[in-house]
Amino acid sequence: MTPALDPITLALVQNRLDHISHQMGWVMTRTARSPIFSQSHDFSCFLADARGTLISQADGIPIHTGGGGFAVRAVLRDFKDAIAPEDVFLLNDPYTAGGNHLPDWVIARPVFVKGKLVAFTCNRAHQVDIGGGAAGSYNSAATEIFHEGIRLPVLKLIEAGQTRDDLWRLLLLNTRLPEAVDGDLRAMIGSTRIGAERLALLVEEVGPDHADEFFEGVLAHADRRFRASCSRLAKGVWRADESVDNDCFQSIDGRITVTLTVSESGLIVDFEGTSPQVRGFKNSSVANSTSAVFMALASFFEPDLPKNEGAFRSVEIRLPEGTLVNARPPAPMTMNTNFVGHEIVQVVWKALGQALPERASAGWSKGLRSITAGLRPDGDRYVMYQWPAAPAAGAIEGRDGFHLIGGLITLGGLALPNLETYEHLYPVRFRRHELRCDSAGPGRFRGGAGCDYEVEILTPADYAFCSEGVGAPSGFGATGGKAGAGGEIEISLADGTTIRPPRYGVERHGPARYHAVSPGGGGFGDPKTRDPWSVLHDVRDGIVSAAAAEMEYGVVIAQDGRTIDEARTRKLRRAFP
Known part of the structure; x- marks a missing residue:
């Protein structure tokens, strides 16, 4: 290793890169228009080198960022030598553009220093509405991707500093909330500009001709760290599966199956045996499945492992085509970041837990999600994400599970919104939002508790139900611990009728009271040994x-x-x- 690439300098470079990601996130939070960003943080900022390799994913939601390199490599593939300073690219398509699902739009900005392309600054953000068959773009009735909203290949949204107004108008024409999307897109673009300015300064300090060496240095360091962590895994072949009991329309006997092979040379994560793709919108893209695997591997070990693509150089991921983890077009995909993303993470954790039992985890529960959309009293349209009905985390050795938290695929990165702000923005009144008693899975270390959540919707509204956590317990216990309670939803109508909505579906109701009790996380260890x-x-x-x-x-x-x-x-x- 040359003196310029000594460990201290490399650590400083990695910290600078991660800080730039954080700065981009702060800009986005403070300037975005929609509460989905300004409060819930359903976006992620990441950096890639000039080859499209992820070098930092320090701010945001893990399911967004682990597959970020696919998006940047799609930009490089489609535009090759037509990438210039002050260009900005936009994409979302999971089949052609390295997207994970359609609502997550990626802004990718190339960074040039002294005329040389050195990196990309990126922001992947879940838009509040992108058209499609249901407001909020979680169309539970979708049976093909064309039902889910506008599809974007890699597009040059800004060319040499000039916004393409025709393309901008097209985007705003394909959303129910053009004012919100307009402001949010500008916030995304602004965050990548700030990131590009900071990253250019760093490259100038190390020298544009040496930037690749430093980026390769941090990637190689991550590789060494991850290999050292994997050396604690027992060598062999470990198998696990997770059930998928519905296709959004009916019950099925589906499975996510993984075979984990641990050897001296690295890991093979093979999903052979996974069920075929389904009719509903829970099919996963290659970028999303890869991101879920990376997230599972990184989170299983020490929290200070570098979070870049170099960490997974020793990992081979096999995703059979035509299955739930690598669907063929035109399969719908919008739910995939949640489910089957959740199941992919859990099944990899289960396999890893066999190879290193002291790091095993009880199950995180599955969420109850509904999108409520309608008109405000002033006639303006609104779309409200029912984030507060949050699931809970499973316990591990030495720590209880976290109470109602932003879902497994976010690892808590999705923040629950301020209910008072929601009451100001939307025609709703909250009646209850509290921890749910006896929902946490019993164990020596207790699972996290779900919540008891009740809100009045004061006007007629459309509901898109995406409630995987309804029904049987989903937060399984580990090593003698017990499962957390299952979840339930009911809607009380103005005429006194109470209905139990489907787990997935799109319905319209008049003013109503929406009541959800979210499932609890699994416990770890024999409950009778709890302090x-x-x-x-x-x-x-x-x-x-x-x-x-x-x-x-x-x-x-x-x-x-x-x-x-x-x-x-x-x-x-x-x-x-």
């Missing part, structure tokens, strides 16, 4: 009822509700002092 004082704290916090404390944990709560009945607890437990 009794931790059980007491859970009871006092409303996470566990006194009855469940006795039944599941063998801990008897005294009548005052604030102490443990030690004598009765000793009769139920051997390990209580």
Whole structure:
């Protein structure tokens, strides 16, 4: 290694790259128009080198960024030598442009220093509406990608600093919320401009002729770190699967199946045996499936592992064509970042947990998501994402699961919005948003609790239901832990009728009360070995009822509700002092 590429300098370069990603995210949060960005942070910023290799994904949602290199490589493929300073590219298509699903638009800005292309700054953001058959662009009734909204190949949105007004008008014509999309696109473009300015300064410091060497240095370092982590895995072949019990229209007996081969040379992650693609919009693209695998691998080990594409040079991913993890066109795909993205992560975690049991994780629960759209009293259209009905995380050795959190594929990166802001923006009134008692999976380390969420929708509205977490428990237990509770949704109409909507579907209802209880995460380890004082704290916090404390944990709560009945607890437990 040359003196210029010593470990300290490389660490500083990686930190600078990650800081630039964070700066881009701060710009986006402060300037975007839609609450989906300004509050919930459903976007991700990342950097790629001149070859389209991801060199930083420090800000955002993991399912967005792990496959970011596919998008940049599509830009390089389609425009080759027609990439110039002050160009800005736009894309979303999962079949032709390296997209994961259509609502996630990617802005990619090339970075030039002294006339040389050195990198790209990118922002992938989930647009509030891109047309299609349902407001909010989660069309649960879709059976082909043409039902899901506008498809964008790699397009040059800005050419040599001049915005293509014809293309801009086309984009705004294909959304129900043109004002919001207009502002959000400008925020995305602005964030990549700030990132490009900062990245150009870094390249100038290391020298434009040496930028590739430094970028290769951080990628090679990530490779070494990840290989060192994988050396702790038991060598061999490990198999796991996750069920997929519906195709958005009917029950099916589907599976995501993985075979993980661990050898001295690296990992093979093979999805042979996975079920064929389905009729509904849960099919995954190559970019999305790859991103989910990268996310599962990176999150299984130490949190300080470098998050760039170099980390996965020793990983071979096999995605059989025509299956749920690599669908053929024109299969619909909008739900794939959530499901089957969730199942891909879980199944890889299960296989890794066999090879390194002390790092195993109980299951994260599956979410309840509905998009509600209608008219405000002033006649303007609105689209509200029901993020607050959030799922919960599974427990691991040494840590309880996180309570209602932004879904597995975000690893908590999706923030729950401020309900007061929602009441200001939309014709709604919130009645309840609290932790759900007895939803968390019992274990030595308890799963996270789901939520009890109730909101009044004050005007007639369209509902797009995407509620995978309804029904049977989805947050499975591990090593003796138990599953968290399943989820439920009901809608109470003005005439007193109560209905249970389908897990997937598009319906219209008049003013109504929407009530959801989201599922809990799985527990880890035998519940009877949980620290009794931790059980007491859970009871006092409303996470566990006194009855469940006795039944599941063998801990008897005294009548005052604030102490443990030690004598009765000793009769139920051997390990209580």
